[in-house]
Structures are given as structure tokens and as C-alpha cells.
Amino acid sequence: MRVLGIETSCDETGVAIHDSQRGLLAQALYSQIALHAQYGGVVPELASRDHVRKLLPLIRQTLAEAGLTLGDLGGVAYTAGPGLVGALLVGAATGRALAWALNVPAIGVHHMEGHLLAPLLDPDPPAPPFVALLVSGGHTQLVDVQGVGDYRLLGETLDDAAGEAFDKTAKLMGLPYPGGPQLAALAERGRAGVFTFSRPMTDRPGLDFSFSGLKTQVMLAFERSDRSEQTCADIAHAFQDAVADTLAIKCERALKQGNARALVVAGGVGANRRLRARLLALGERLRVRVCFPPPELCTDNGAMIAFAGALRLAAGASEPLAITVQPRWDMAGLAAVPQPVPAK
Ligand code: KG4
Numbered sequence: 641m642r643v644l645g646i647e648t649s650c651d652e653t654g655v656a657i658h659d660s661q662r663g664l665l666a667q668a669l670y671s672q673i674a675l676h677a678q679y680g681g682v683v684p685e686l687a688s689r690d691h692v693r694k695l696l697p698l699i700r701q702t703l704a705e706a707g708l709t710l711g712d713l714g715g716v717a718y719t720a721g722p723g724l725v726g727a728l729l730v731g732a733a734t735g736r737a738l739a740w741a742l743n744v745p746a747i748g749v750h751h752m753e754g755h756l757l758a759p760l761l762d763p764d765p766p767a768p769p770f771v772a773l774l775v776s777g778g779h780t781q782l783v784d785v786q787g788v789g790d791y792r793l794l795g796e797t798l799d800d801a802a803g804e805a806f807d808k809t810a811k812l813m814g815l816p817y818p819g820g821p822q823l824a825a826l827a828e829r830g831r832a833g834v835f836t837f838s839r840p841m842t843d844r845p846g847l848d849f850s851f852s853g854l855k856t857q858v859m860l861a862f863e864r865s866d867r868s869e870q871t872c873a874d875i876a877h878a879f880q881d882a883v884a885d886t887l888a889i890k891c892e893r894a895l896k897q898g899n900a901r902a903l904v905v906a907g908g909v910g911a912n913r914r915l916r917a918r919l920l921a922l923g924e925r926l927r928v929r930v931c932f933p934p935p936e937l938c939t940d941n942g943a944m945i946a947f948a949g950a951l952r953l954a955a956g957a958s959e960p961l962a963i964t965v966q967p968r969w970d971m972a973g974l975a976a977v978p979q980p981v982p983a984k
């Protein structure tokens with residue numbers, strides 16, 4: 641089955657077509673970064689309007705790249721939550737209406753399930769049970785994955801998400817929006833050991849996270865410093881190390897307490913090179929496979945929505961005609977999918 645995937649939950653318009661036999665056929669992404677940069681963060685109403693402007697042209701472009709027409713689609717998947725309600729509604733209304741017009745099934749996809757399943761687009765995908773580390777701008781979660789749709793939350797952040805911590809820390813150091821990747825780039829030029837920040841909540845048992853205190857530590861270090869470029873890079877380096885270390889320590893605990901055969905990392909912060917190196921070293925030490933999607937599939941995209949939607953449609957799930965979105969949506973409530981993972 642060929643499934644069109646639509647992602648509009650935040651500030652990226654993503655479209656892709658996944659074929660259950662041949663894998664990903666085409667994808668297109670439009671980032672609204674330039675639109676929101678002058679405001680220092682995402683402006684929800686502007687995001688919705690821009691999705692309206694870009695979605696149909698991107699769908700046409702993706703179909704053309706795949707050499708297909710609308711009639712070749714067997715289903716339509718769209719992000720139904722969590723996310724910004726207006727932005728979600730653009731993708732949901734377009735996707736649901738398109739599926740109705742084509743007389744094919746539609747499926748609303750959980751954005752974080754999309755992220756979680758993206759590593760399975762690999763030609764040699766890991767098989768459950770595995771532990772998933774979801775690290776995005778809005779979420780930091782460790783999830784026990786026993787099968788597609790069979791998720792148990794092991795731990796999550798009590799305050800800021802890892803990506804949010806990167807973004808806020810970058811902002812307080814005066815870096816332009818979106819801060820996460822900028823801070824990571826700055827950290828590459830930093831020297832190890834000049835600054836040291838704590839590894840929050842690693843001194844007590846449990847798998848929850850807290851990143852807001854780290855941001856305050858950086859703020860104090862930054863305010864007391866000479867704010868030279870080298871000093872900023874040194875601070876960024878120490879901050880990035882603290883986040884990567886904290887995430888890795890909790891991943892190690894999660895892997896040791898369960899029956900997981902692999903660690904799967906997803907979400908925007910999964911593109912971070914320091915975190916990747918730290919987790920790969922952990923995997924080698926524990927003899928556990930560590931899987932990352934390629935960086936472009938870590939951040940928001942239509943491919944992960946097309947893929948997650950294809951798995952659920954193949955298992956017989958579909959939406960009624962109503963256009964429904966869920967700005968807040970607990971992933972643990974999703975139905976399990978009794979299906980082997982199809983070909984990529
Ligand atoms: O998954 P994603 O694209 O969107 C959400 O669903 O939130 O993640 C975006 C987050 C942002 O906070 C961004 O700063 C962060 O991922 N991010 C990074 C890197 N690339 C993106 N954080 C650290 N290092 C990176 N290389």
C-alpha cells in the first residue's frame with residue numbers, strides 16, 4: 641500500500657510517500673525557521689497560516705518526485721497530536737478530506753510514535769523489545785517498546801525537555817533561534833573541563849529527568865564570565881556534555897533493568913553528535929545495539945508519519961470521517977499493532 645504522510649504539528653511542513661513493498665518513495669520538507677526567527681520562538685498562528693500556504697504545493701511536489709498521481713495512493717496518514725492545535729488542524733483537515741475524496745482510509749498518527757518508529761526505516765531495523773529514548777523539543781521520554789503500539793513509559797522529564805533545555809540555554813547565551821543546533825555547533829569549538837555542570841537526578845534511583853536547573857547553572861556561569869567566544873564555546877561544551885551524560889546514564893539504567901535487545905534514539909536532539917558518540921560507546925560497553933535514524937529523520941518530517949500510518953493502516957486501523965486532533969495525547973494509550981514490520 642502507498643501511504644501519503646503529512647506532518648504539521650509545529651514549525652515544519654513535512655510530506656512523504658511510503659510504499660509497504662518498496663519503502664520510502666519521496667519526501668519533501670519545508671521549515672518555517674526563517675518565519676519565526678525574528679520572534680525568538682514559534683508563533684502558533686503564523687505556523688498554522690504557513691502550513692496552509694505550503695502543504696498543497698508540497699503534496700504535489702512529493703507526488704511528482706515519486707512519479708505518482710493522487711489515484712495511486714492507498715491511504716493518508718497525518719499527525720493528529722500532540723502539537724499546536726491550529727497547525728495540527730491544517731494537516732488533519734487536508735489529510736482527512738483528501739482521503740475522503742480518494743475513497744481511501746485515513747489515519748491520525750501520534751507524533752511521538754512517528755519519532756519512535758523512524759529508526760525502523762533502517763534497511764536492517766531493530767526488532768522489539770527495545771528501549772526508546774525520545775528526545776525532542778517538547779518531550780524527553782524513555783519508553784519500553786515490546787511491539788509496535790505496545791509502549792510503557794519508563795521515565796520522562798519533570799520540567800524542560802532536552803531540546804527545550806538546548807533552545808533556552810542557547811537563547812540566554814544570545815544565540816539565534818532555533819538554538820539547539822547552534823549551541824551544538826558552538827560546543828564543538830569548546831574545550832573539555834573548563835566548565836563542569838551537574839548531571840541532574842542521576843544521584844538517585846529512577847528514570848525521570850530534570851533539565852531546568854542545568855539552564856540556571858549555565859546562566860550563572862555565563863553571567864560571571866568574560867562572554868568571549870571561546871568562553872561561550874567552553875560553556876556550551878560543558879552543557880552539552882552534561883545533557884548527553886545524563887541521558888546516557890538513564891539509558892544505561894533502563895537497559896539494565898529490562899529485556900531490551902537494542903536502544904533506539906529518536907527526536908531532534910538525536911541529531912546531536914556528542915549524544916550519538918556517548919550512546920554508541922554505551923552500546924559497545926553493554927553489547928547492545930544502538931540505532932539512530934539519519935539526522936534528517938530525527939527532526940520533524942513526513943516520512944515518519946507516512947511509515948507509522950502505514951503500519952497502523954496495514955493492521956486495519958482507520959479514522960471515522962470526523963476531523964479530530966489531540967494537542968495533548970498520552971502515547972501509552974495507543975492500541976498495540978499485531979503486525980510484523982513491513983519492508984522498508
Ligand atoms: O523532534 P523535533 O524536530 O521537534 C519536536 O517534535 O520537538 O526536535 C526539535 C528539537 C529542538 O529543541 C532543537 O533545538 C533540537 O531538537 N535539536 C538539537 C539538535 N538538532 C535539533 N539539539 C541538540 N543538538 C542538535 N544537533
Ligand code: ZN
Nearest residue numbers: 755776939940
Ligand atoms: Zn518532533
